[in-house]
Amino acid sequence: MNDILPSWAVGLAFVPGLALAPLHVCLLSLTPRRGAKSVALAAAVAAALLLYVLLLSTLAPTEVGDVEIFTDLMSAAFVFGVFVIGYVEFYSLINRGYTLSILTELASRHAAPTVDELVTGYSGDRGLEWMLRKRLHGLVSLGLVRYDNNDIVLTQPRGSRLASMVVLLLDLFDLQKSG
Amino acid sequence: MTDAAFSHVAGLAAFAFYFLLMLVLLRLVRGRSPVAVLMACALLVWLAAIAVSTLSGLPVSFWPFTSSYWFGCMALLFLYAGLYKSVSVRVLKDLHTARNHRRPFRTVFDQYLVNESYRGRIGILRHSGFVDIEEGRLRMTSKGRIVARAVRMIQRLYRIDRSG
Numbered sequence: 001m002n003d004i005l006p007s008w009a010v011g012l013a014f015v016p017g018l019a020l021a022p023l024h025v026c027l028l029s030l031t032p033r034r035g036a037k038s039v040a041l042a043a044a045v046a047a048a049l050l051l052y053v054l055l056l057s058t059l060a061p062t063e064v065g066d067v068e069i070f071t072d073l074m075s076a077a078f079v080f081g082v083f084v085i086g087y088v089e090f091y092s093l094i095n096r097g098y099t100l101s102i103l104t105e106l107a108s109r110h111a112a113p114t115v116d117e118l119v120t121g122y123s124g125d126r127g128l129e130w131m132l133r134k135r136l137h138g139l140v141s142l143g144l145v146r147y148d149n150n151d152i153v154l155t156q157p158r159g160s161r162l163a164s165m166v167v168l169l170l171d172l173f174d175l176q177k178s179g
Numbered sequence: 180m181t182d183a184a185f186s187h188v189a190g191l192a193a194f195a196f197y198f199l200l201m202l203v204l205l206r207l208v209r210g211r212s213p214v215a216v217l218m219a220c221a222l223l224v225w226l227a228a229i230a231v232s233t234l235s236g237l238p239v240s241f242w243p244f245t246s247s248y249w250f251g252c253m254a255l256l257f258l259y260a261g262l263y264k265s266v267s268v269r270v271l272k273d274l275h276t277a278r279n280h281r282r283p284f285r286t287v288f289d290q291y292l293v294n295e296s297y298r299g300r301i302g303i304l305r306h307s308g309f310v311d312i313e314e315g316r317l318r319m320t321s322k323g324r325i326v327a328r329a330v331r332m333i334q335r336l337y338r339i340d341r342s343g
Contacts, residue, residue: 003240003241003242004241006242007242010242010246024337025336025337028337028338029338068181068183071181071183071184071186071187071243072183074187074243074246075183075187075242075243075246075247076246078246078247078249078250079242079246079250081250081253081254082246082249082250082253085250085253085254085256085257086253088257089256089257089260091337094330094333094334094337094339095334095337095339098264098266098296098300099264099300099303099304100330102297102300102301102304103304103309103310103319103323103326103327103330104327104330104331104334106310106317106319106323106327107319107323107324107327107328107331112313112316112317112318112319113316113317114315114316114317115298115301115312115315115317118317119293119297124340128288128292128293128297129288131266131292132266132284132287132288132292135266135267135270136270138267139267139270139271144271145270145271145274147284148281150283150284150285151281151282151283151284152270152274152281152282152283152284152287153274153279153280153281154271154274154275154280154281156280159271159274159280160275160280162271163271163272163274163275163280164275166262166268166271166272166275167272167275167276169258169262170262170268170272172202173202173205173259173262173263174202174205174206175262175263
């Protein structure tokens with residue numbers, strides 16, 4: 001195995017990767033609307049990329065201009081990509097984690113609830129039904145399902161096609177008991 | 180092909196091997212956290228690939244190889260985590276198998292969300308030692324309280340009032 005020390009292009013990719021969380025927190029504190037969370041996350045990734053370009057153009061020596069620049073930048077993009085994927089996963093766990101939400105709900109209560117009491121008391125007394133409706137709202141806005149009176153229906157062909165792909169992936173990963 | 184380009188290809192080949200191994204492991208290893216198994220497997224395949232390339236004298240550069248391999252692994256784990264325990268994915272799957280691709284809201288709520296998903300997660304919390312059930316009531320353990328406090332601190336940092 002050669003070249004354990006990273007090149008400038010690869011080494012500098014760690015800076016925006018590590019800066020993602022502080023950039024995102026700063027942008028969230030500047031965002032007045034609560035609903036703009038995903039915009040703030042996308043803006044944080046864009047700001048981190050800009051930071052990388054600035055660092056590379058000011059700090060990197062002439063080595064960057066050599067013939068291996070393409071593969072070097074590809075390595076840097078992959079390193080940054082690893083940070084982005086890891087960070088998005090972490091943020092969605094904190095933001096939408098169902099199990100963690102049950103845990104924080106329990107911690108916020110003075111009296112210990114029963115398992116059934118928590119069904120209606122979940123997420124600040126909004127209840128589990130609110131959570132299911134929230135997830136369904138996401139699927140409806142993507143055009144994957146629709147409401148028909150009191151039924152939930154898969155849309156044709158969009159919802160049906162995506163659901164087929166999901167079932168294939170669940171079979172591939174042996175996740176018959178997902179959710 | 181340059182050494183760096185060859186190393187990227189080697190990284191992708193190692194990732195392809197990991198992917199196939201993962202498919203086998205997911206079917207063989209039961210009763211353990213699949214995400215933990217997949218992460219441990221990714222680390223072992225990476226270390227083994229480094230050892231093989233070092234011993235065989237192949238012109239593999241560390242960073243192009245490592246970045247390609249881990250990018251593939253993280254993307255795959257991201258996909259897996261998105262499918263594993265996702266409420267939306269489960270609803271899509273249930274509707275796909277239901278007659279006429281339709282189910283009453285109440286059935287999805289009672290059968291799946293409350294009876295399977297919610298009670299399953301309470302089981303995970305108990306199994307992890309975060310909560311106990313005493314006289315039918317859910318009581319947090321000290322371990323659960325520490326985790327919940329840490330999660331709330333992070334959520335406050337991100338201005339998240341209520342998650343889920």
